[in-house]
């Protein structure tokens with residue numbers, strides 16, 4: 494769906510990314526790790542249409558996004574990409590509800606998404622805090638509001654830059670499960686820059702940036718790709734949901750895990 498081809502990026506003399514090739518397939522979770530300053534956020538910016546690389550191409554459905562005009566690329570950023578950040582980046586003077594609705598107001602390409610807000614509030618278990626201001630919310634609540642905001646315009650891909658970097662372990666686990674749920678129920682792909690190895694439990698691909706190069710990594714044996722046995726939605730939702738079997742290519746001999754889904 495989104496394909497980075499032979500991308501290099503230099504800031505003045507400094508070569509931060511060198512000849513990177515990477516594809517995001519639909520409905521996948523893709524993890525990128527690497528040391529501080531290795532170029533992870535730069536790569537997310539390039540993939541999102543925010544930062545033109547020094548050389549190489551970024552193709553969305555076969556079209557080079559940096560050959561588009563500003564108008565079309567900004568439509569791509571608004572419609573196709575959702576963003577989640579470490580420090581949540583909510584607007585402090587808007588309530589949680591207004592923050593979630595915000596992209597539907599500023600985005601002239603958005604259709605009427607307001608009815609979707611109510612669905613997302615229930616989906617993410619935010620009913621209790623929805624009219625509160627960000628300063629009164631916990632880290633996990635802030636990140637769930639930020640996730641709702643990121644997916645309100647029904648993007649194809651969510652770019653998440655250290656989305657659990659500011660959360661405790663239990664809350665981070667909730668967010669990790671939530672990404673997995675959203676991938677399954679909403680059909681959204683994720684590119685997640687993180688230091689959190691537990692993200693590998695839900696990942697389809699795992700890369701590291703080392704010496705300016707993106708290198709595909711094997712999954713550590715103890716985190717072979719599989720869905721967590723319980724999901725964020727299991728804990729949030731009281732009403733019964735249809736059970737579906739999760740197929741995992743590396744788990745064919747093990748009993749299949751079951752999760753709750755729409």
Ligand SMILES: Nc1ncnc2c1ncn2[C@@H]1O[C@H](COP(=O)(O)OP(=O)(O)OP(=O)(O)O)[C@@H](O)[C@H]1O
Nearest residue numbers: 504505509527528529530531532533534535536686
């Ligand atoms: N606009 C810019 N101008 C000059 N240098 C930049 C610019 N943006 C990033 N850099 C440099 O490029 C390098 C990679 O930055 P980047 O933010 O992508 O790293 P990162 O892997 O996301 O690091 P961290 O884990 O600390 O967030 C850094 O050395 C940074 O200083």
Ligand SMILES: [Mg+2]
Nearest residue numbers: 533534535654
């Ligand atoms: Mg960064």
